[in-house]
Amino acid sequence: MSKDTLLRVEDLVLHFKTQKGSVRAVDGVFFDLAHKEAVVILGESGCGKSSLAKAILRLLPRNIDKYSGKIYLEGDETMAMDDENYRQNVRWVRMSLVPQAAMNSLNPVLKVGDQVAEPMIIHHGVKKEEALIQAAKMFQHVGVPVDFLDRYAFELSGGMRQRVAIAMSLVTAPALVILDEPTSALDVLTQANIFNVLKRLKQELEVSFVLITHDIATSSELADRVAVMYAGQILEVSDAHRFFNEPLHPYSRMLMASVPRLRANTEPEFITGQPPSLLDPPKGCRFADRCPKRFAKCAEEPPVVNVDGIQVKCWLYTS
Amino acid sequence: MTDKQRDVLLSIQDLHVWFELRRFGFGHAGYVKAVDGVTFDLHFGETIAIVGESGCGKSSLMKTILGLNKPTKGKVIFENLDVGALSGEALRQYRAHIGYVQQDPFGALAPFMNVQQILEEPLLINGVKDAAERERRVRKVMEEVKLTPVDDFLHKFPHMLSGGQQQRVVIARAIILEPKLVVADEPVSMLDASVRVEILKLLRGLQEKYHMAVIYITHDLSTVRYFSERVFVMYAGNVVEKAPVNSIVHNPKHPYTAALMDATSDPDANNALTMRELPPGEPPSLVNPPPGCRFHPRCPKRIENLCEVEEPYDLQADDHLVSCWLYK
Numbered sequence: 013m014s015k016d017t018l019l020r021v022e023d024l025v026l027h028f029k030t031q032k033g034s035v036r037a038v039d040g041v042f043f044d045l046a047h048k049e050a051v052v053i054l055g056e057s058g059c060g061k062s063s064l065a066k067a068i069l070r071l072l073p074r075n076i077d078k079y080s081g082k083i084y085l086e087g088d089e090t091m092a093m094d095d096e097n098y099r100q101n102v103r104w105v106r107m108s109l110v111p112q113a114a115m116n117s118l119n120p121v122l123k124v125g126d127q128v129a130e131p132m133i134i135h136h137g138v139k140k141e142e143a144l145i146q147a148a149k150m151f152q153h154v155g156v157p158v159d160f161l162d163r164y165a166f167e168l169s170g171g172m173r174q175r176v177a178i179a180m181s182l183v184t185a186p187a188l189v190i191l192d193e194p195t196s197a198l199d200v201l202t203q204a205n206i207f208n209v210l211k212r213l214k215q216e217l218e219v220s221f222v223l224i225t226h227d228i229a230t231s232s233e234l235a236d237r238v239a240v241m242y243a244g245q246i247l248e249v250s251d252a253h254r255f256f257n258e259p260l261h262p263y264s265r266m267l268m269a270s271v272p273r274l275r276a277n278t279e280p281e282f283i284t285g286q287p288p289s290l291l292d293p294p295k296g297c298r299f300a301d302r303c304p305k306r307f308a309k310c311a312e313e314p315p316v317v318n319v320d321g322i323q324v325k326c327w328l329y330t331s
Numbered sequence: 332m333t334d335k336q337r338d339v340l341l342s343i344q345d346l347h348v349w350f351e352l353r354r355f356g357f358g359h360a361g362y363v364k365a366v367d368g369v370t371f372d373l374h375f376g377e378t379i380a381i382v383g384e385s386g387c388g389k390s391s392l393m394k395t396i397l398g399l400n401k402p403t404k405g406k407v408i409f410e411n412l413d414v415g416a417l418s419g420e421a422l423r424q425y426r427a428h429i430g431y432v433q434q435d436p437f438g439a440l441a442p443f444m445n446v447q448q449i450l451e452e453p454l455l456i457n458g459v460k461d462a463a464e465r466e467r468r469v470r471k472v473m474e475e476v477k478l479t480p481v482d483d484f485l486h487k488f489p490h491m492l493s494g495g496q497q498q499r500v501v502i503a504r505a506i507i508l509e510p511k512l513v514v515a516d517e518p519v520s521m522l523d524a525s526v527r528v529e530i531l532k533l534l535r536g537l538q539e540k541y542h543m544a545v546i547y548i549t550h551d552l553s554t555v556r557y558f559s560e561r562v563f564v565m566y567a568g569n570v571v572e573k574a575p576v577n578s579i580v581h582n583p584k585h586p587y588t589a590a591l592m593d594a595t596s597d598p599d600a601n602n603a604l605t606m607r608e609l610p611p612g613e614p615p616s617l618v619n620p621p622p623g624c625r626f627h628p629r630c631p632k633r634i635e636n637l638c639e640v641e642e643p644y645d646l647q648a649d650d651h652l653v654s655c656w657l658y659k
């Protein structure tokens with residue numbers, strides 16, 4: 013592992029127990045991320061993105077069937093830590109989360125300033141006054157006027173509430189923030205504003221991001237690396253330049269071709285069919301029934317192949 | 332066919348839709364001017380997109396077209412009907428001519444009805460009494476929206492369907508009475524990229540086949556060129572630019588339209604290397620919109636002593652109508 017690696021995820025598994033059987037929401041995920049970088053986890057609804065965020069941050073529901081794999085944070089293997097240690101020293105302190113729909117989950121009866129200050133009080137044990145000073149600094153970083161500290165969530169626009177949620181994730185100065193669909197519910201201009209904020213934060217605070225999204229076009233606003241997720245698995249991990257120019261995996265290529273473009277005259281094409289059920293995914297390649305390149309081999313599970321530094325889980329690239 | 336050769340289906344004339352604002356204990360506290368002077372014609376079989384940020388009045392305009400809101404001032408004329416004057420049975424009959432596809436497909440479908448019941452409902456309401464005839468039409472429309480094999484889907488409830496399939500049911504319900512107009516309010520904003528394209532293409536195919544007029548409402552400019560002939564851009568209750576779609580994406584004239592385009596990403600790794608230039612601030616309150624041009628507090632091209640004083644009106648600039656003093 014290079015010194016510069018901030019986060020490495022290896023063979024991460026999170027299965028949920030349900031009446032119908034085990035839901036394989038996260039099923040062997042891998043990727044890594046360097047300091048001051050952003051990796052995008054790109055995938056369709058239901059492919060396991062939010063579950064992956066939960067698995068990385070150990071924010072687990074009760075109905076766990078299987079939870080395994082390795083997570084290294086600056087070399088420390090966090091999966092090996094006990095819950096107490098993890099809670100005190102990792103979650104919020106070194107890694108934090110902006111949950112999906114965070115801007116709609118702010119506490120309606122608490123001033124937003126107090127909410128942003130709260131993680132400081134809980135996790136760094138500082139006094140409220142001091143935490144509020146820190147919260148005010150974060151407001152400046154994310155572009156919320158400082159006098160908004162005393163406001164309530166309902167008095168803020170969606171864009172402002174999302175900035176507050178981001179400020180809350182940053183107040184404890186973690187090295188890594190996981191953003192789960194941070195702009196999906198927002199308008200274009202508000203989205204673009206939030207991405208400007210994230211770009212600035214990456215430079216000013218030297219923070220790294222895992223950006224979870226299904227929006228390919230806006231994901232390129234922040235991405236240094238891209239990991240494509242499908243039916244609980246990672247199909248390709250690439251650097252952003254190579255990915256957005258021409259990805260390798262057939263699924264990635266078809267995803268790219270489905271993006272309507274404002275500045276090009278290409279007709280977007282959709283992918284027929286649907287992702288498989290995570291209750292009983294196919295034994296071989298999970299994308300096989302939608303893949304135009306499918307051949308006999310694809311009935312077996314494809315290996316992850318390294319193609320000039322790009323990792324692709326597809327039989328086409330085995331030589 | 333040019334616009335002039337087509338007959339007008341829907342005519343919106345100086346439409347104002349204001350909602351009274353009441354504050355507890357104070358009574359009347361002003362109006363939310365959600366639609367504030369909108370005029371346009373829609374022709375038979377024509378597709379238009381209405382683009383603008385959340386809260387600019389898109390849905391209020393739509394609901395007024397559907398007869399769900401009454402105009403405060405101005406008119407909605409559908410063929411020869413004055414929609415604002417309709418009520419009761421006449422309003423119900425009018426609505427049968429309009430299909431409505433809303434943003435949240437799950438919220439649009441009654442959870443206790445299966446697909447067959449959902450699709451039969453408009454037929455029942457509109458007096459199709461023969462059960463065999465209803466089933467025939469339900470099956471036909473399911474084929475049209477590709478909810479196939481039909482027998483697999485007829486008895487499914489909404490929660491058993493994916494978001495894309497739910498939206499197909501909503502579309503099927505919207506077109507089952509073969510309306511002359513379909514209003515689609517952010518029909519794909521809750522769906523994944525690939526499903527979005529699939530649904531938009533489905534709508535386009537149906538539009539062409541049945542020669543329906545479509546009003547497509549969205550905040551996402553990147554989809555409009557594949558889906559509409561003309562684009563209307565709305566800001567703070569007004570339509571600020573009207574133009575053919577190709578002309579608007581290649582040459583936006585209103586500074587707000589240009590800002591929307593600048594904010595729209597295409598997938599490109601270089602995006603991460605620069606900040607986007609964006610207008611400062613947020614859209615104004617519709618209770619007390621700024622005087623003069625409503626965009627002036629955010630406009631990089633503002634003309635001092637004019638834009639903040641006088642309200643611009645529609646000005647012709649090439650094939651665009653632009654409500655902006657730059658084109659005087």
Ligand SMILES: Nc1ncnc2c1ncn2[C@@H]1O[C@H](COP(=O)(O)OP(=O)(O)OP(=O)(O)O)[C@@H](O)[C@H]1O
Nearest residue numbers: 028030035037056057058059060061062063064073
């Ligand atoms: N606690 C749970 N128990 C059982 N199944 C679960 C649980 N949480 C998630 N799932 C299932 O796991 C799968 C992945 O869900 P997840 O929320 O991770 O998807 P996602 O990629 O984040 O989707 P979206 O883009 O819609 O947010 C889904 O099939 C979901 O229904």
Ligand SMILES: Nc1ncnc2c1ncn2[C@@H]1O[C@H](COP(=O)(O)OP(=O)(O)O)[C@@H](O)[C@H]1O
Nearest residue numbers: 350363365384385386387388389390391392617
């Ligand atoms: N029934 C109503 N009563 C009061 N205000 C309303 C009503 N419907 C819409 N509004 C207000 O009108 C404005 C425009 O809303 P809307 O038409 O829904 O915008 P959009 O669809 O463009 O997001 C908003 O400020 C909204 O809160």
Ligand code: SF4
Nearest residue numbers: 297300303310326327
């Ligand atoms: S392994 Fe086979 S089916 Fe899967 S993506 Fe590659 S070619 Fe297609």
Ligand code: SF4
Nearest residue numbers: 624627630638655656
């Ligand atoms: S009228 Fe003036 S303020 Fe309004 S958009 Fe045009 S230049 Fe800008």
Ligand SMILES: [Mg+2]
Nearest residue numbers: 061062063112
């Ligand atoms: Mg999710």
Ligand SMILES: [Mg+2]
Nearest residue numbers: 386389390516
């Ligand atoms: Mg709306």
